Amino acid sequence: MTLFHHADLFEGVADALPDRVAVICDGESLTFGELDKKANRLGHALIGLGVKPGDHLGMQLYNGIEYVTALVAAMKIRAVPVNVNYRYVEAELSYLYGDSEIVALLFDTEFDARVAAVAPQAEKLAHLVAVGGATAVPGAHEYDALLAAASDGRGFGPRTEDDLYVIYTGGTTGMPKGVMWRTKDILFAFANPTYPAPETPQGWIDHAAASGPLVMMAVAPLMHGAAQMAQWIGWWMGATMVFVRKFEADGVWRAIEREKVNSLTITGDAMAIPMADALETNTYDLSNLFAYVSTGAILTGAVAARLGALMPNVMIMDRFGSTESGSTAQAMPGSSPEKGLKFAPDVPDIAVLDDDLQPVKPGSGSIGQVARTGYIPVGYYGDAEKTAKTFPEVDGRRWLLTGDLATVEEDGTIAVYGRGSQMINTGGEKVYPEEVEAVLKGHPGVFDAVVTGIPDDRFGSRVAAVVQLRDAGTSEADLDAHCRSLLSGYKVPRTYAFVPEMRRSPAGKADYRWAKETAQNV
Missing domain, CATH: 3.30.300.30 (ANL, C-terminal domain)
Known part of the structure; x- marks a missing residue:
């Protein structure tokens, strides 16, 4: 029986669209069928090393085919993927390796020195896999050699919709915390809001199979939840996903031109500004691009207007959401940080709760905290106190408190004022x-x-x-x-x-x- 599970859905899409290109990164590509087999090889190799269902698998990688393969492989064998920020220095890595309790780590050889210094301190980290050739890290396996010796068939055990997906994001102490999602919950929380989510797993596969060729791009690094979720969302639409190894504005536009990208996602002004600068100084063929979407960080009105003037035939969209809340709302036309952010919720499970955790009355002007119920995370890995504070139960229903201060307009739109913390x-x-x-x-x-x-x-x-x-x-x-x-x-x-x-x-x-x-x- 097919489940609401990333691995089940991916395998269904791969069977339906084996010859369609699934992923492209800096000129390298794999079809869904090829990616399925490569992920099978990695899955069997990890099992051979001793990785078991429920074990945490760290990924300290730049964008690439290997990162995408690792995400699929982890889900296939019921391991829990853990994103590792490749910018972290040794002190931060030491915390993350320990807090996440990773038992295995895939890392780019560019990070040899840091991994060699920190890995021996991580109590549960027993298996190291180096991507990119020869490695100087003692005891590390070379990725290509490991895969070459493994089977490309499936043959994995049964999965459950309670299997976990963890995304590390910032915590109250400044160090990151792992947001734990059940597979079904994260699938629906990050479902594409432009069409109703199918009611059955097979419906998700059928939707992808029936979709025409579509090319989507996640510009952010896959170490961020936004890019990972964009990848899965794209595949559930039968899309080819495009990545660049590292962000550089001209390189992004060249990839968009070369791969004929239709839709892309970025994270706010930090990416939008240099991309706008590049558009003003270089010429690109953007005739296939129709949507430019920002999420996960502020896109100011002036920058959005600048992009709109440079790309008059492209929709510029600002999305509201987070690692904990999923994709929750779309910015209203004319809304901007300068004028006041107003969002239209995607689902009825979004509310603004006051200090007593009761819904703010629309049009009252009362300020509360943006909250979501329904498809929300299990909590924070290893932090019961933060979980209880962030996910309170009210009248028998669990809520996520996002920390965003807001009020509700008479028409039901949400006006967001800013974070409730000092983040x-x-x-x-x-x-x-x-x-x-x-x-x-x-x-x-x-x-x-x-x-x-x-x-x-x-x-x-x-x-x-x-x-x-x-x-x-x-x-x-x-x-x-x-x-x-x-x-x-x-x-x-x-x-x-x-x-x-x-x-x-x-x-x-x-x-x-x-x-x-x-x-x-x-």
Whole structure:
């Protein structure tokens, strides 16, 4: 019996469309039939290494055929895919390897040094697979050799709709947390909102099989949930998915031109601005492109308008959603961060709840928190406290509290004001102030630090630090070097404001409003 399960649905699509191209990345491609066989090989190879159903499989990879194959293979053998941010430095990787409890890791050989340094510290990490040729990591298997010795047939055990899919995203301490989804829930939560989701698994396969050739592109890295979900969504439409190994605006446009892409997804201004710059300086054949969709980060009105002027025949769309909430709403025409964001919910399971977790009355002007029920995650991996706080039960129904502050207009649209926390979204990457503050305060020359986000023309927000020094001889360059040794580059403050005394509440809490104003006046 076919289930609401990524592996079952993919195998059904592969059987129905074996000769249609499933994936293209930088000129390399596989049909659905070829990808199915390659994923089977990887699945059998992983089983041979000792990977079992429920084990966590890490993927520290750039975009490529190998990443796509690994996602399919993990689902086939009921392993749990875990995305590893390839920007992470050793301290961050040590946390993630341990927190996610990965037992196996696929990694690009570019990351040999980091993997070699951190993998021995990960208690459960027993199997390493290097992608890209010879590796210097002790004990690691070479990907191509491993697959060459494995069977390309299926022959895997039965699956369940309770099998898990985990996507790591930012957590309250600044380090990422694994969002746990049941396969059926994540399929429906991220279903394409442009048509009703079929009621049976076979219906999903039939829909893909009946679809004409369509070429879609996910511009973001597959280490982000947005790109992974775009991949599956595309396949359930029978589409060919296009990726580029690394983001570079001209390279993206060349791929769109070369592969005749019809629809693409990006993550906000950080990608949209350089892509608009490239459109103004180069010429591309975009005659096949009809939809340009942003999700997962702010797309400002000015940038959207700029893209619209450069591509008058292409729909520019802004989507609202998250790793926890799925695809939830579409920005209303004329809506923008500058004018006020207004979204039309995709499904009736979206609401705005007040402090008592009761629905905000439309048109009341009351502010609450955007919430979703129905198809929502199981919770956060290994964090019962955060799970209970984020997924409360109200009158017998579980809700997800997104942390987005909003109100409901009389017509049912949702006006979103911003995050309820101090999270900084810089170019689609989540930065939590507490993590950066802790790193700064670990420098011997720093007495106190508060980190906030301030506006940035390209990235939406940039990280800024207000610092009270212990040693007046400590320079901005000293702090930059210190942070870069412990944090990914996107988390490192780009603006510093040095103050003689930090402003905090009597309870010791930071005054983030004051910090933001101080940083903006530098």
